[in-house]
Amino acid sequence: MEHPDADRLAALAARLEAPVRAEQAHIEGCAHCAEEVERFRATITLMTSGDREPLVSPPERVWDRVLAELDMDEVPEPDPGRVGPDSPAGCGR
Template identity: 40%
Template sequence: MPATSARRIQQVKRWHMSGARLSGHLPPADLAQHVLDGARTPWPPAMLDHLGRCASCRDRVRAFERVAAAARGGLPPEPLVSPPARVWEAILAEVRAERTGPAPDTRRRRSG
């Protein structure tokens, strides 16, 4: 086996043993699962070690934490912003147009 292939196999084994994948980052599904588990499941040491070195994976964990907190109701809702007046005018025009059109036929039709 060529030396580069042997080295590559060892590198892949290290990545898999550390919880990292070929991209060099922790799998998003694993990060999300640990965030959702909360304190019930401790983070494996290899994952903690990787998170200590990888800003990208830490950012992904923070994003998952924000989503989980919002889903649990732990974050205040974002303030609602009123749409521009033209949006309300368009809605009102649409409602008025529906009112002035022909009345819908509300009678039930018999089948057969």
């Protein structure tokens, strides 16, 4: 079996889906995949615990550099009908 992709490992770590038998066996026998699942679980725990610092917006200069790197003039407005990894939704400037 090939390594599950990162999205699949994240879904398994979040327990959004149950692994199929072959995936479970692969993760149990593959140190890399097992470590990835644990990293995702640790991140989920950090993000869902009440013991973290509040998130803050970065300084304006950071957004300016991001936009320059992406060769954009401004942050696009979110399109509620467009969802996915390339969606600008959640890009809070």
